[in-house]
Amino acid sequence: MLRSFALLKYKLSEEAELVLLEERHTSELYAVTSSNPAYLRRWLPWLDSTVTPWDTRAFIQRGLRLLADNEGFNCGLWYQSRLAGVVGLHSLSSANRHVSIGYWLAEQAQGKGLMTSACRVMVNHAFKVLALNRVEIRCAVDNVRSCAIPIRLGFKHEGVIRQAEWLYDHFVDHNVYGMLAHE
Ligand SMILES: CC(C)(COP(=O)(O)OP(=O)(O)OC[C@H]1O[C@@H](n2cnc3c(N)ncnc32)[C@H](O)[C@@H]1OP(=O)(O)O)[C@@H](O)C(=O)NCCC(=O)NCCS
Numbered sequence: 001m002l003r004s005f006a007l008l009k010y011k012l013s014e015e016a017e018l019v020l021l022e023e024r025h026t027s028e029l030y031a032v033t034s035s036n037p038a039y040l041r042r043w044l045p046w047l048d049s050t051v052t053p054w055d056t057r058a059f060i061q062r063g064l065r066l067l068a069d070n071e072g073f074n075c076g077l078w079y080q081s082r083l084a085g086v087v088g089l090h091s092l093s094s095a096n097r098h099v100s101i102g103y104w105l106a107e108q109a110q111g112k113g114l115m116t117s118a119c120r121v122m123v124n125h126a127f128k129v130l131a132l133n134r135v136e137i138r139c140a141v142d143n144v145r146s147c148a149i150p151i152r153l154g155f156k157h158e159g160v161i162r163q164a165e166w167l168y169d170h171f172v173d174h175n176v177y178g179m180l181a182h183e
Contacts, residue, residue: 084109150177
């Protein structure tokens with residue numbers, strides 16, 4: 001039973017909503033990522049391999065496969081009817097009842113609390129709909145805006161993974177933040 005299908009749409013506010021990313025969103029999503037690659041490239045590793053709309057479609061298809069396999073999914077975040085970012089659940093382990101959250105926002109959509117409220121919805125979905133026990137967020141230690149999100153949501157800082165991610169030409173260390181169902 002794919003309980004994840006319960007999430008097709010989540011309203012965040014009068015102006016913002018999360019919607020499962022489907023192939024019909026390809027050109028809109030490609031337009032957002034290709035409009036400001038330098039900004040996203042600073043902290044995300046996939047910009048150099050996202051050069052055509054087909055790459056974006058492949059990303060969306062991978063998200064739908066995750067959903068079909070009950071291993072996560074990706075949602076678009078629409079703000080004022082425009083796609084403003086992506087938030088997803090990944091690395092879902094049914095055996096360990098654990099999942100990770102990943103996210104990004106278009107530069108001009110920052111500073112409004114959109115991703116914090118999207119992550120709050122994802123955390124509730126993980127605990128209440130998927131009945132998981134642990135939600136994790138990892139952020140590069142110098143990615144201050146990203147680290148602020150789990151801190152704002154009350155996650156615990158659990159440690160640092162050294163050289164956790166290769167970003168084009170250098171490694172970055174990751175802060176690990178976790179929240180448990182009983183918290
Ligand atoms: C990480 C990222 C999503 C953070 O974006 P953000 O806009 O700072 O996060 P939020 O949408 O939660 O907004 C929080 C900001 O809105 C403000 N805000 C306004 N209303 C708010 C509300 N109701 N609730 C919470 N914050 C609110 C907060 O004060 C904060 O602004 P500040 O940092 O100037 O104090 C964004 O910087 C990004 O996508 N960066 C590039 C990709 C990336 O780093 N991804 C993460 C990889 S781990």
